[in-house]
Amino acid sequence: MAKNSKIEWTNHTANLWWGCTKVHEGCDNCYALSFSKRIGNDIWGDDKPRRMVADVWDNLKTWQNNAKKANEIHRVFVASMMDIFEKSKDNMVDHKGNPIEGSTGILRDKFFNEVVPASPNLMFLLLTKRPSNINKMIPKEWLTNPPKNVMFGTSPVNTKTAKGLIKQLQKVNGYKFLSVEPQLENITNIDLTGIDWVIQGGESGHGKRPFDPDWGRTLRDICKERNVPYFFKQIDKKQEIPEDLKVRQYPKFFKSENELLIDYHFSVDAIQWITDYTSEVNVMKFNNLYSDLSFDEYVINDDALQLTEKIKNQNITFFEEYKSGFID
Ligand code: SF4
Incomplete structure (x- = not known):
């Protein structure tokens, strides 16, 4: 950038x-x-x-x-x-x-x-x-x-x-x-x-x-x-x-129209909502999905895994650059 x-x-x-x-x-x-x-x-x-x-x-x-x-x-x-x-x-x-x-x-x-x-x-x-x-x-x-x-x-x-x-x-x-x-x-x-x-x-x-x-x-x-x-x-x-x-978080609305920045805190309903929109979205960036920083103890839960699978199946570009949520 x-x-x-x-x-x-x-x-x-x-x-x-x-x-x-x-x-x-x-x-x-x-x-x-x-x-x-x-x-x-x-x-x-x-x-x-x-x-x-x-x-x-x-x-x-x-x-x-x-x-x-x-x-x-x-x-x-x-x-x-x-x-x-x-x-x-x-x-x-x-x-x-x-x-x-x-x-x-x-x-x-x-x-x-x-x-x-x-x-x-x-x-x-x-x-x-x-x-x-x-x-x-x-x-x-x-x-x-x-x-x-x-x-x-x-x-x-x-x-x-x-x-x-x-x-x-x-x-x-x-x-x-x-x-x-x-x-x-x-x-x-x-x-x-x-x-x-x-x-x-x-x-x-x-x-x-x-x-x-x-x-x-x-x-x-x-x-x-x-x-x-x-x-x-x-x-x-x-x-x-x-x-x-060393905490550097950004608001989630710092994204372009066809990016979707996804927080790890999603429910099954949220997954449904997100996948309904996937035809309009060509890039997805995951926020906190695989965070390993100590500021918050995030773990990968079942919902996250389900969504990951759905997205992979739809050939959507999968970015992990937001994985920590704290971007240096
Ligand atoms: S530019 Fe900012 S810091 Fe400088 S005098 Fe104006 S308000 Fe104050």
Whole structure:
């Protein structure tokens, strides 16, 4: 699978523009700000312009075409150098800092109205520290009929921000995720109602604040208890991740239309349902069927064996790459 991003949980990263304003303590060491400063871009703060990104629109088209050719769903993180739900800015500059015409609101609308509907093979992960703006800024029809290729996410870093930001995110219709990074304290009480995915990690880079692996275990166990896929990203990118935190799960809807990702927890009825659909499915990926990891003690049961036989008899391509359910 093509991967243009160094971020572990995504294939690509798309920035519609560069620039932002700090929101909470998670922003204190914002790497996007430091990077922009280093290359001479003065684009952080409410009174500062935002920088246009020229090639993003062509890249988005290319990624959709490549994912379609591969018959896959590729994840696109929006974004690492901006916050898509920041209030619109009408003062924009080019990469040299020269003023140019444009508005971040227009770019955002173009992305929602043109790119999202034209990209069925891309799953857009829209991460914001301003979830209270989501419902005000998305197209009206998304309020009742959210697109299947968009996930809305927010970034809490401690108990206080978890409480406030998650409450706002829960008002949004559609798939939702949390990126708990850089986590700054243990979060023992977190409401995961309506949350489809949790990513967790400590801070990396210059001035990084400490992350205790036990904070990882706390959230990992809460996710397990609430049946929410959990992805541990990093301690600080330097320290080795402890074995029991090497858990990288993905939501099951990260799949293309003619793939069927099957969980091992199926009943005889489920097998019937699945086999009824096999004429439309040419690839099946098994999730947890043969898991040998310790996070959950899965065993192959009779139902699983029956389904395996049925599928083999129908000459369906049989993939075992999802066998652990935790994909590195
Ligand atoms: S919201 Fe994100 S991009 Fe904006 S200042 Fe905070 S960390 Fe940086």
